[in-house]
Amino acid sequence: MDRSAVLLAGAFMLAAGGVLAQTTAATASGVxxxxxxxxxxxxxxxxxxxxxxxxxxxxxxxxxxxxxxxxxxxxLPQVSLNAGVNQIRQENDIIQDSYDAETYSLVLRQYLYNxxxxxxxxxxxxxxxxxxxxxxxxxxxxxxxxxxxxxxxxxxxxxxxxxxxxxxxxxxxxxxxxxxxxxxxxxxxxxxxxxxxxxxxxxxxxxxxxxxxxxxxxxxxxxxxxxxxxxxxxxxxxxxxxxxxxxxxxxxxxxxxxxxxxxxxxxxxxxxxxxxxxxxxxxPTVSLNLSAQQTNEGYNNALAPRTDSYVAGVGVQVPIYSxxxxxxxxxxxxxxxxxxxxxxxxxxxxxxxxxxxxxxxxxxxxxxxxxxxxxxxxxxxxxxxxxxxxxxxxxxxxxxxxxxxxxxxxxxxxxxxxxxxxxxxxxxxxxxxxxxxxxxxxxxxxxxxxxxxxxxxxx
Known part of the structure; x- marks a missing residue:
């Protein structure tokens, strides 16, 4: 279809060139x-x-x-990149601490059946x-x-x-x-x-x-x-x-x-x-999900060592009542x-x-x-x-x-x-x-x- 559109556009340009040439010739000759x-x-x-x-x-x-x-x-595959930086401050009876938490993730989802x-x-x-x-x-x-x-x-x-x-x-x-x-x-x-x-x-x-x-x-x-x-x-x-x-x-x-x-x-x-x-x-719909994540934020927003995690899974969603x-x-x-x-x-x-x-x-x-x-x-x-x-x-x-x-x-x-x-x-x-x-x-x-x-x- 793209090729036919190109050919059509080419034909239009050729026709326009012919019209322009004829008009120019008429003007030049003073007719x-x-x-x-x-x-x-x-x-x-x-x-x-x-x-x-x-x-x-x-x-x-x-x-x-x-x-x-x-x-x-x-x-086709749906790919998304997510990045987040949070300023976290924690206070309790023992400590008061503030730090930056960073989270980066790459997610890919491909429908296997939809x-x-x-x-x-x-x-x-x-x-x-x-x-x-x-x-x-x-x-x-x-x-x-x-x-x-x-x-x-x-x-x-x-x-x-x-x-x-x-x-x-x-x-x-x-x-x-x-x-x-x-x-x-x-x-x-x-x-x-x-x-x-x-x-x-x-x-x-x-x-x-x-x-x-x-x-x-x-x-x-x-x-x-x-x-x-x-x-x-x-x-x-x-x-x-x-x-x-x-x-x-x-x-x-x-x-x-x-x-x-x-x-x-x-x-x-x-x-x-x-x-x-x-x-x-x-x-139902069936999808393949792949994700990779890097973060230094742990449980309950606590500061943790940097962690890299990789997840592969298959998800099934079954509609029951809407x-x-x-x-x-x-x-x-x-x-x-x-x-x-x-x-x-x-x-x-x-x-x-x-x-x-x-x-x-x-x-x-x-x-x-x-x-x-x-x-x-x-x-x-x-x-x-x-x-x-x-x-x-x-x-x-x-x-x-x-x-x-x-x-x-x-x-x-x-x-x-x-x-x-x-x-x-x-x-x-x-x-x-x-x-x-x-x-x-x-x-x-x-x-x-x-x-x-x-x-x-x-x-």
């Missing part, structure tokens, strides 16, 4: 942060070093191993495993949260660009209708409808801008710095689908590897060991074991539910993405036809507004479905117990740093 780009993998590396929840979970795991070592100490201490060590050993699994689960959960906030930021910027584009498109239609109205070829109601829509989109643009800023702040909360770089966006040339594994395979994998479930299993083992330790309070506290403690520990078992079952059921939900939803999203692309293509053609029809007086402004709204609704649906798919991929991998870095690497391959927010408006 502003907004001119750079970042992707999900880069933010993941930074978050591993800065996310308080992740850092706290790994600190807790280290503390768990130290508590395990503390419990082991009770099984069931309670042994089972207590087993409990803390299981608790250390539990905290380690909880740290891995916290890292997996934090990765899902990072991805969710990343795609939320992309979606917010998409919405801002879509509102701007819809406003420009509607403004162009308004300009055409105004020109036709001046020639008495259009109705004033058409002009007013389009102007009202332009004004509404202006207000929505302000709200979308605020949401884009807020979403960036959500990312900054995790990575510990302002995120001003351009975010890598989803490539338009990838086919998104879940792996060919069946749902049953995903569920089996999750039950075998999910860190939260492993943590609950370790919790059950710890509760069982605690119960056995409680029952150990009814068992007021019923030991039995009550055992009954309480049994209920704690029941609680741990029920919590394990709760988590097992949740693993099955989350994997099933993420798997089915991701598959549905994959099919919906293709359908949304076709719907967007059709909506674009419909909007172009409506605008031409307005010029020739074949349709009115309401028809054009409906066509424009349909096109941008189709764009929103496509982008939203893509982000939902990617979020469900992270959720699926998280509950299946796969390493977070694998999820980030696979999804990061679907992102392109060269694709800008304006590219989402391209047909």
């Amino acid at each position: 502003s942060a907004s001119g750079l780009s970042t992707d999900l993998m880069q933010l993941y590396r930074e978050a591993r070093l800065e996310d308080p929840k992740v850092l706290a979970s790994f600190a807790q795991a280290k503390a768990g191993h130290e508590h395990e070592r503390e419990a082991m100490g009770a099984l 069931k309670a201490a042994w089972e207590n060590y087993k409990k803390f050993k299981s608790l250390a495993k539990q905290t380690e699994s909880e740290a891995l689960d916290a890292q997996a959960e934090a990765t899902v949260e990072l991805a969710r906030r990343y795609f939320t930021a992309l979606a917010a910027e998409d919405e801002l660009e879509l509102v701007k584009a819809e406003r420009r498109t509607t403004q162009e239609s308004l300009d055409r209708v105004t020109a036709l109205y001046e020639k008495q070829l259009a109705l004033v109601t058409d002009q007013l409808d389009l102007k009202a829509r332009v004004d509404l989109l202006a207000a929505q643009e302000l709200e979308a801008s605020n949401q884009a800023t807020i979403s960036r702040e959500s990312l900054a909360e995790i990575v510990g710095r302002p995120v001003k770089e351009r975010l890598s966006r989803v490539r338009d040339d990838v086919h998104m689908q879940v792996s060919a594994q069946s749902l049953e395979t995903w569920v089996r994998e999750g039950i075998a590897q999910n860190p939260a479930l492993k943590a609950s299993e370790s919790g059950v083992e710890a509760a069982e060991a605690a119960l056995r330790s409680g029952k150990g309070g009814h068992y 007021g019923g506290s030991t039995s009550a403690r055992v009954r309480g520990l049994y209920q704690d074991q029941v609680v741990a078992e029920e919590q394990r079952e709760e988590i097992r059921r949740r693993v099955v539910k989350e994997i099933t939900s993420a798997y089915l939803t991701a598959n549905s999203n994959g099919e919906k993405i293709e359908a949304s692309r076709l719907a967007l293509s059709s909506a674009q053609l419909s909007r172009v036809a409506a605008e031409k029809g307005l010029t020739y007086g074949m349709v009115n402004a309401v028809d054009v507004l409906a066509a424009v709204r349909n096109e941008f609704r189709a764009r929103r649906d496509l982008l939203k479905t893509q982000y939902e798919f990617l979020s469900n991929v992270f959720t699926l991998n998280r509950w299946a117990g796969r390493a977070p870095v694998e999820s980030v690497e696979s999804v990061n391959g679907w992102l392109s740093p060269s694709r800008s927010v304006q590219d989402i408006m391209r047909p």
Whole structure:
């Protein structure tokens, strides 16, 4: 376990070095942060070093191993050195005397049999495993949260660009209708409808801008710095689908590897060991005792020649009655074991539910993405036809507004479905117990740093 902690710390230092080198290079070249780009993998590396929840979970795991070592100490030899110097004055009918008495002793005690201490060590050993699994689960959960906030930021910027584009498109239609109205070829109601829509989109643009800023702040909360770089966006040339594994395979994998479930299993083992330790309070303890003593103090604090004594013995302590506290403690520990078992079952059921939900939803999203692309293509053609029809007086402004709204609704649906798919991929991998870095690497391959927010408006 110590070796894995060292490797983990080394990985953190390497990641920190990469981030520092990149930041230094950017500063040296005079490039502003907004001119750079970042992707999900880069933010993941930074978050591993800065996310308080992740850092706290790994600190807790280290503390768990130290508590395990503390419990082991009770099984090892206990050595103590004692020294005492006393000023003694004796008076009787014959003499009055005062002198210094010195006593030095070295005592060693080793348990030969102590069931309670042994089972207590087993409990803390299981608790250390539990905290380690909880740290891995916290890292997996934090990765899902990072991805969710990343795609939320992309979606917010998409919405801002879509509102701007819809406003420009509607403004162009308004300009055409105004020109036709001046020639008495259009109705004033058409002009007013389009102007009202332009004004509404202006207000929505302000709200979308605020949401884009807020979403960036959500990312900054995790990575510990302002995120001003351009975010890598989803490539338009990838086919998104879940792996060919069946749902049953995903569920089996999750039950075998999910860190939260492993943590609950370790919790059950710890509760069982605690119960056995409680029952150990009814068992005798056997200890080996070795001591060496040097003193010049005799019977009744009388001054005596210096005496060296060495004692070796075996002690047996048999508990008989403690007021019923030991039995009550055992009954309480049994209920704690029941609680741990029920919590394990709760988590097992949740693993099955989350994997099933993420798997089915991701598959549905994959099919919906293709359908949304076709719907967007059709909506674009419909909007172009409506605008031409307005010029020739074949349709009115309401028809054009409906066509424009349909096109941008189709764009929103496509982008939203893509982000939902990617979020469900992270959720699926998280509950299946796969390493977070694998999820980030696979999804990061679907992102392109060269694709800008304006590219989402391209047909």
